[in-house]
Amino acid sequence: MKVLDLQCGGGHVFEGWFASEDDFQQQKQRGLVQCPLCADAHIEKRLSAPRLNLGAREPAAAAPSVALSSSAPSAAPRAPSAEGNSRPVADAGGMPPPALQAAWLALARKIVASTEDVGERFAQEARRMxxxxxxxxxxxxxxxxxxxxxxxxxxxxxxxxxxxxxxxETLQ
Structure with missing residues (x-):
């Protein structure tokens, strides 16, 4: 199994799992690899570190969070978190961080699951209700x-x- 870090033309970063490099290339050529956020089929591989499974180890202690001082320059706008620290709203390229992308996709799936798709009859159905x-x-x-x-x-x-x-749709 090959896990690849991918990026669409819109700059969204996501992960794809493929049987092999050839499988990825074949799926990409057939237009089957699309961005889960915007459905863009112009997908490129990003550099990624290999995952080596060398056996179980004790989990490392989480690194403490560090809040940047207000005098430190920031490449991205920052928003307050629940703890009062600043966290990035987007990266230096203007793209939201992967956690925000994942949250948006989860919210979109929840909306889809809890609503009825009336297609192009939307205006008529809304008026009738x-x-x-x-x-x-x-x-x-x-x-x-x-x-x-x-x-x-x-x-x-x-x-x-x-x-x-x-x-x-569900991701496989």
């Missing part, structure tokens, strides 16, 4: 910018939310 013609339920779908504006003007609360294709 708003006017009491059918019971309210959580829905998602597609609407044009014009339809979205009309729904908002009618007082129907909608939220444009681009969901990555990977949120709509």
């Amino acid at each position: 708003h006017h009491g013609e059918q019971p309210e339920r959580p829905i998602r779908g597609q609407a044009t910018p014009q339809e979205t504006l009309e729904l908002l003007e009618e007082g129907i609360a909608v939220l444009p939310l681009p969901l990555p294709a990977a949120a709509k």
Whole structure:
């Protein structure tokens, strides 16, 4: 099994597991390797350290967190964490850290799992629920910018939310 660090054209970093290098190349050529966040098929391998399984060892103690002083220059914007320390919002290239990407993908999957996809009927279904013609339920779908504006003007609360294709299916 070969574990590769991959990156899409949009800069999202993720991990892929393949039987071999040839398997990765074949899947990439067939367009089967896509970014789990944006579904971009322009995937490149990143440098990664090999994983060597040399036997079980005692887990090392976690390194203590270090808060940067406010006078230290930072390449990325920082946001306060629950502990009050600063943590990066994005890396120097403007991309969110992998933990944030994973959290976004998990949230997107939860939204997909708890809503009904009504597709291009979204505006009509939202109106029918708003006017009491059918019971309210959580829905998602597609609407044009014009339809979205009309729904908002009618007082129907909608939220444009681009969901990555990977949120709509299970990863294998």
